[in-house]
Amino acid sequence: MGIVKSLYGKKWKPMPSYLPTEEEWEWYLFCVRKDIRISPWGIPNDMNRWKICINLGPYKRGEKRNLSPFIYDRKQIWPAMFKMCKYYYDKYK
Numbered sequence: 001m002g003i004v005k006s007l008y009g010k011k012w013k014p015m016p017s018y019l020p021t022e023e024e025w026e027w028y029l030f031c032v033r034k035d036i037r038i039s040p041w042g043i044p045n046d047m048n049r050w051k052i053c054i055n056l057g058p059y060k061r062g063e064k065r066n067l068s069p070f071i072y073d074r075k076q077i078w079p080a081m082f083k084m085c086k087y088y089y090d091k092y093k
Contacts, residue, residue, distance in 0.1 A: 013047045015040065018078035027085035036088050040077050041067055050077045052084055 020028070031038055041053040052068040072080050 016074045016077065020078070020082055024082040024085070027082060027089040030089045030093070031085050034088070034092060036085075036092075038081060038084050038088070040072075040081060041065070043071065048074055052077075052081055054084065 028038075035056070035058050037053075037055040037059070039053050040050040043049045043051065049071050051071060054066045054068070055063060068080075068084075070080075
């Protein structure tokens with residue numbers, strides 16, 4: 001796919017591909033059903049590094065984001081996100 005130009009003229013790369021296991025999908029879907037929103041959050045001006053954003057409960061306009069203190073690269077982001085899903089799966093199951 002390569003580098004694509006965004007609407008604002010800056011170049012960006014798509015997220016890295018990842019094929020989760022059935023267990024990882026189970027953890028993720030559990031979080032979705034329980035209103036635990038876990039997702040990658042891009043670091044401004046850095047196309048290859050992310051933090052993980054976690055919000056508990058239903059969406060509220062203007063809510064504060066809870067970002068992980070760690071920064072993940074292209075190889076680490078998806079496994080780390082699913083690991084966080086597993087944490088909440090184990091905690092609330």
